[in-house]
Amino acid sequence: MLEFRNVSFNFAGRRNGVEVLHDVSFACRADEIVAVIGPSGCGKSTLLSLANGLRKPSAGKVILDGKPVDGPSRLIGMLFQQSTLLPWRSVVENVELGLEIRGEPKDSRRDKAVTLMRQYGLSGFERKYPHALSGGMQKRAALAQTLAMGPEVLLLDEPFAALDAQTRVVIENDVVKICRAGKRSMVLVTHDIAEAISMADRVVVLTRRPATVKETFEIPFSRDAKSVADVPGMPEFTTYFRRIWDALDISVTGMDNAA
Amino acid sequence: MSLSRHTLLVFTGRLIVLVVILLGAELGVRYGLLSQLFFSSPSQIADAFRIQLAQGTLLSNIGITVFETLLGLVVGSLAGIAVGLVLPQMRTLSRVIEPFLMVLNGIPVIVIAPLFILWLGLGLLSKIGVSVYIVFFAMFIPVYTASLRLEHTLVDALRVMGANRWQIFWKVVVPSSMPSVYTGLKIGSGLALIGAVIGEFVASRSGLGHMILYASGTLDTPTLYLGIIALAVFAGILSLTIDAMGPLLVRWRFFDEK
Numbered sequence: 001m002l003e004f005r006n007v008s009f010n011f012a013g014r015r016n017g018v019e020v021l022h023d024v025s026f027a028c029r030a031d032e033i034v035a036v037i038g039p040s041g042c043g044k045s046t047l048l049s050l051a052n053g054l055r056k057p058s059a060g061k062v063i064l065d066g067k068p069v070d071g072p073s074r075l076i077g078m079l080f081q082q083s084t085l086l087p088w089r090s091v092v093e094n095v096e097l098g099l100e101i102r103g104e105p106k107d108s109r110r111d112k113a114v115t116l117m118r119q120y121g122l123s124g125f126e127r128k129y130p131h132a133l134s135g136g137m138q139k140r141a142a143l144a145q146t147l148a149m150g151p152e153v154l155l156l157d158e159p160f161a162a163l164d165a166q167t168r169v170v171i172e173n174d175v176v177k178i179c180r181a182g183k184r185s186m187v188l189v190t191h192d193i194a195e196a197i198s199m200a201d202r203v204v205v206l207t208r209r210p211a212t213v214k215e216t217f218e219i220p221f222s223r224d225a226k227s228v229a230d231v232p233g234m235p236e237f238t239t240y241f242r243r244i245w246d247a248l249d250i251s252v253t254g255m256d257n258a259a
Numbered sequence: 260m261s262l263s264r265h266t267l268l269v270f271t272g273r274l275i276v277l278v279v280i281l282l283g284a285e286l287g288v289r290y291g292l293l294s295q296l297f298f299s300s301p302s303q304i305a306d307a308f309r310i311q312l313a314q315g316t317l318l319s320n321i322g323i324t325v326f327e328t329l330l331g332l333v334v335g336s337l338a339g340i341a342v343g344l345v346l347p348q349m350r351t352l353s354r355v356i357e358p359f360l361m362v363l364n365g366i367p368v369i370v371i372a373p374l375f376i377l378w379l380g381l382g383l384l385s386k387i388g389v390s391v392y393i394v395f396f397a398m399f400i401p402v403y404t405a406s407l408r409l410e411h412t413l414v415d416a417l418r419v420m421g422a423n424r425w426q427i428f429w430k431v432v433v434p435s436s437m438p439s440v441y442t443g444l445k446i447g448s449g450l451a452l453i454g455a456v457i458g459e460f461v462a463s464r465s466g467l468g469h470m471i472l473y474a475s476g477t478l479d480t481p482t483l484y485l486g487i488i489a490l491a492v493f494a495g496i497l498s499l500t501i502d503a504m505g506p507l508l509v510r511w512r513f514f515d516e517k
Contacts, residue, residue: 076419088509
């Protein structure tokens with residue numbers, strides 16, 4: 001279980017700096033998908049960088065299975081918004097990168113990478129460079145790279161934002177299945193309400209900066225859906241969409257005011 | 260079909276230009292339209308070539324300049340790559356010495372050359388020194404700039420996977436500098452030759468630069484042209500060699516598959 005316990009974060013700066021996160025608390029149990037949604041620039045990505053160990057909270061703690069997160073951990077994997085595949089490595093070399101960093105011998109890490117690539121429909125692309133792959137396949141490769149290390153927790157920072165609509169649904173669905181099958185925890189940061197409802201068991205809505213938890217929505221029906229593509233067609237979807245939209249409190253009258 | 264016809268046309272055009280120049284020089288000099296002091300006919304240059312070849316001076320002069328250039332290119336490039344990669348890892352040090360390096364780079368090499376002659380003598384070492392000096396900056400600046408502007412997401416991704424600084428340096432910083440190394444080699448290969456010849460011009464006893472300067476001083480115009488042609492041929496070969504190294508250094512920029 002991954003837990004944010006009264007987490008605050010200030011960007012260091014003149015005097016007290018800028019407070020980005022203020023007293024954020026929520027948990028993500030094993031076998032649970034939590035979506036974090038909030039206004040643009042509210043600190044969603046910063047929240048993930050506290051969980052992946054790249055930054056330390058100014059106050060409070062991020063706790064994984066009872067132990068505070070203190071730097072990167074092999075139990076926590078992350079999928080970034082931008083492509084993080086190294087352009088000078090072939091796809092299979094990228095998939096095995098995490099294992100290589102960990103010092104796993106060449107043969108066994110290559111075997112694992114090839115197996116994972118077969119599972120995720122990347123067979124035959126082992127020797128290709130990332131630029132020769134479509135956006136969707138690049139995401140799959142990045143996912144395979146993360147999963148190769150066997151993390152308990154997956155952190156996703158708007159990883160599907162750049163994909164076209166069809167590819168996106170297919171990959172969202174794959175990620176949900178993979179997560180459920182491995183009984184992993186997953187924290188998904190997104191600005192897309194439909195994506196949050198379709199994928200997550202719970203949606204945490206953050207306020208504007210300094211961000212704090214405004215409201216939490218349990219989504220009881222997304223787990224029952226055969227595919228994330230079916231969720232928007234479910235009768236409860238619209239109700240939740242509206243409630244989350246209201247909680248986000250996005251002003252859509254900006255243009256009128258400007259005029 | 261149209262492409263090959265186009266290519267054929269281009270090559271024919273080039274051949275015509277070359278023939279016109281050679282024929283024009285030959286006839287112009289032979290019939291007194293062009294002064295023998297300023298121009299040489301291809302046959303005069305060929306004579307100079309035969310004589311110098313027989314004496315052994317041409318090949319030894321070429322060999323000396325080629326040696327100085329290649330050594331300058333290799334040593335200067337290695338130094339430029341090393342400093343360009345390592346300096347950005349030490350932020351304070353890099354900020355302290357950056358302005359000094361930039362000023363050094365701004366000094367015209369022609370005024371630096373006499374210093375190298377003073378320090379390293381009249382022999383090959385001073386020419387290699389000048390060559391190393393300008394190649395260093397041609398390599399250092401692109402590599403240094405690239406390592407400063409490293410793609411931060413890639414570094415973050417590796418850190419999340421548990422990579423230490425050493426692993427990030429070798430797996431991200433070094434490979435991502437390879438396109439800049441290639442750029443540095445392209446620029447540096449031309450400058451290496453310039454450095455060697457400038458060194459020879461300032462003070463020397465051998466090399467193509469010395470041969471050209473001596474020919475100019477003794478009004479031996481055919482030998483002067485011979486020296487220039489020899490330099491041009493070497494520069495061309497060097498440039499083609501460096502171009503061919505692209506797919507070795509940055510294979511992913513040239514191919515879809517490893």
